[in-house]
Amino acid sequence: MVCSNCGSEVAAGSPTCARCGAPQPAGVAPGAQAHGYQQQQQQNPAPGGGWGPAPTYGGGQAPQTSGFNFDISRWQRAEQITGGATLLLIISLFLPWFTASVSSTIAGHTISDSASASGTTAHGYLWLVFFLGLAVLAVLVIQAGFAQFPINLPFGVPALLVGLTGVNLLLVLVAFLLKPGTGGVDTAGLDVSIGWSLGAFLGLICAIAAFVPLVLPATKPQAR
Secondary structure (H helix, E strand, C coil), X not given: CECCCXXXXXXXXXXXXXXXXXXXXXXXXXXXXXXXXXXXXXXCECHHHCECCCCCCCCCCCCCCCCCCCCHHHCCHHHHHHHHHHHHHHHHCCCEEEEEEEEEEECCEEEEEEEEEEHHHHCCCHHHHHHHHHHHHHHHHHHHHXXXXXXXXXXXXXXXXXXXXXXXXXXXXXXXXXXXXXXXXXXXXXXXXXXXXHHHHHHHHHHHHHHHHHHHHHHCCCCC
């Protein structure tokens, strides 16, 4: 071992030089130490094109990030049911929700006619159900695409899905119960009957099916 100050030979493991008293690195010659440091710099380039020790992120390993990779197995059974029911709910909004039948008797002859209206035509606020349904599907797709949800939510993804599907259920239930009127049209002498059609029943069933599976786990008694 060579003294870094005066160049004299120093006994291995000696903390100071016997000739000049300069402190010495224990057990490693300065030349060897410098050579090892240069190799480390060459093997671990610093970010930004410079040279230096590679940065570490806890445990000595850089964080690993992964891109979007859709994997349906990341959905629980309840979320799978919610996704399918929400998709059908969106479709149901454009199916006939209400059917109006009109009949009139003139000179002993009965004249009848019928018409239907979709959910969004009969109740304009059902467009909100459409956009909330898209939001539910978007959340589920993001959840299946990333191992960890990329958006930091203070209340969590399950609570978000419960809130979105709960509002949808409330709006659909109101739209189902409130049949559209005649809109101020004079119906004197006419027999007008307004009833539900396929879209209304399908929409209500799908809204319930999208909401209930998400809240069922919370209603089960916890094991002690």
